Amino acid sequence: LDDKALVPSECLRPRTSCTYEGPSHCDKSPMTQMTQGAVSMNSREASECAQTILKQGGNAYDAMAAAQFCMGVTEPGSSGLGGGLFAVGRHTSGEVFALDGREEAPEHFTEDAYTGGDWWQYSTEGMSVGVPGTLAAIDRLVSDHGTKTLAQTLQPAIDLLEKGAVLFPAQYARQGIVTADGTIYPSYRLAHANHQPTLTLRFCAAGEFTWTTAPDLSAGASPSDDPSYVSGNFEQIDSGDLDPATVAYGGDYVGRAKCMLESGHDGVPYQVNDRVFNPDLKMVYEQIAANGAQWFYDKSGPFATKLIEELGAVSNRHLNSKARNGVMKASDLEGYRAVYREPLHTKYQGSDLYFMNMPTSGGLSSVMLAKYMECAREQNGFSSQCWNDIDYLRSVNAGMRTTMQDRSKFMADVDFKDVPVDGLQDAAYIHERCKAYVLADPVPASIPPGCPPGFDCDNMTYSETVGGTDTTNMVVADTMGNSIVITSSIESTFGAGFTVWGVQMNNELSDFDWGGNTLNANNPEGGKKLRKSALGSDALTMGGKRPRSSMSPTIAVKADGTIVGVGSAGGSRIFFSNMWSLLRVLDSNDCIYDSMYPRMVSRWSSTAEVGGDGSWPSAKDTYKLDQKGVKIALKGSGLTDEGIQTGSYISKLSIVMVRPDGYGAAASDTLTMAPTDTHSTSTGWGGLVV
DSSP: OOOOOOOOOOOOOOOOOOOSSSSOOOOSSSOESSSSSEEEOOOOHHHHHHHHHHHHHHOOOHHHHHHHHHHHHTTTOOSSSTTTEEEEEOOSSSOEEEEEEOBBBTTTTTTTTTSSEEEEEEETTTGOBBBHHHHHHHHHHHHHOOOOOOHHHHHHHHHHHHEEOOOOOTTTTGGOOOOOTTTTEEEETTTESSOOOOEEEEEEOOSSEEEEOOOOGGTTTOOOOOOTTEEEOGGGGGTOOHHHHHHOOOOOEEETTOOOOOOTTTGEEETTTTEEEOHHHHHHHHHHHHHHHHHHTTHHHHHHHHHHHHHHTHHOOOOOTTTTOOOOOHHHHOOOOEEEEEOEEEEEEEEEEEETTBBSSHHHHHHHHHHHHHHHHHHTTSSOSSTTTTHHHHHHHHHHHHHHHHHHHHHOOOOSOOOOOTTTGGGGHHHHHHHIIIIIOOOOOOOOOOOOOOOOGGGOOOOOOOOOEEEEEEEEEETTTTTTEEEEEESSTTOOOOOOOOEOOOOGGSSSSSOTTTTTTTTTOOOOOEOBBGGGGGGGSSSOOOBOOOOEEEEEEEETSOOOEEESSGGGGGGHHHHHHHHHHHSSSOOOOOGGGSSEESSSSSSSESSSSSSSSSSHHHHHHHHHTTTEEEEOSSTTTTTOOOOOOEEEEEEEEOOOTTTEEEEEEGGOTTTTTTTTOTTTTEEEEE
16 A cells, blocks of 8 residues: 555544543544545455556446455355445535345245245245345446446456455454464355365355254253254354354354365364455356356346256255245346435535435435434434433434334335335424434333324334344545445345355345235335336336345535545444444544444334443443433444454444545444454555555
């Protein structure tokens, strides 16, 4: 990286206005003069792919395309061509666009698809696989907004596949268990055929993986009785026990995979900095570079043929006798379209905030929280704008919970269900709910969903799915004034648990509600309808229902022209994690790195989840918050400095800030970086200013 002059004054927290005396890490994300741009994501190698394109004269959209392709190499358990994405971008002119590349249900999907089973079954069967949209969206992004060809943006990923991706400790923490000495025990959907100085990973085929209930070890069962079981719930693992057989039974649910070999195969486990290869994915990337995205989507093409073949083999291979084949047809692939939506917009403290529209709930939920916080400020709901002011925190907690109730009842794919997008933002409705709950002191123990004006609320029922948390986020800005945030996912870690020619397939349809209740906005539906909420000619196309998402790529433009791009992974914690950091930047004037820690997210209950280094809240603040109706659940840091999984995490944030004078800062979540790793940098694992 090129050395740049730093601006020390931009690294300082305004402690004169805020009383928080915890550690500040603004030196990790200093404002630096840009020559090409700034990038942030949870993979150093993917960040370098974006950097390569910027240095070749590409713009932010070209660089983002390269980053997404490389993410499919470095984080195959969270992102790739087998999944979907949402993108929010802003041009130099100030024009903002929102691109929807969410997976959608096949035409022959049905409303009773998820009755009589449970999520653990649904998540790895063929019925869980939605029509993938990532490639269609990236292809459209490059052709409509980029300056490079699709083949040129693929080249950094092809080069990476040629030399092999490095196994970083924290990067693979949810794809394996990493110990302090650098040993990596493989995860439940990832295997290697044998250990060599450079490894080749063998991914699961369709049906080779399933979830089941963990054996009762207290009854005398031994983990060594069946080495095909490996853990699927790393959040409950005691990382102090380094015995791989015991670690394999760390959760209430385990994965049973025929494709999984023992971690000590041939007596040599994985090691940090081993390089891994995915030759099948390299072939797919090369074919797309040579033939375009149609090679992937053409109904008579080789990829569509192979995918449909795999989906039809699930029931014969699956370890769960109830598992079903997929109903996707090659025509579903060919009919897929990434479409433009009207970006959601709101004002907050003089800044313009832009979000993704339906079918993700993330954007509208973020708008509602911003409006609730404006209401609380106008009504003197808190005395200080400092994030750690007790009444400010009370208002944030209540605003999140009030929003979450309406999100769970009303939000879904607006092309298939009536969603009161305008009513949920209505000023009178926001004021009414703000007065009843956000300004309440203490916050009520129970907050019900509301009924926005002009909407028949009796024809909608409250629902909430389990959902997955394995997603990735990327932010890129260039020196020409372009910026883009993409959040992409394959749903659960390693999606449906199998690959097609190295492409990990999603299990995104498990994001639909279960039980077959047609009054649920997010219930499964088959058939195709006009994409009526899309823009321009996209509204004249037909497509399947897209499951409700929580992904929320966000761009804020401050009154002075400073741009802040933020996004995260973390399931239904995503949009509130984004807003937590954004509010700290806009309200408390925190630097972007400090805006991430500590982090507080509230959803349905009075308990707020807090992640960070443990320095906050103090016992005194915990007591004060409890008196305000806010209980605290410490979630831990997720990883130690050595990359060892220690507990659950709230989300994985990535943020970029760019000023009009050409200075920028980039930071990625240290919960997903390993400070002792030689590949990490002072700006965060994947945060680069170039």
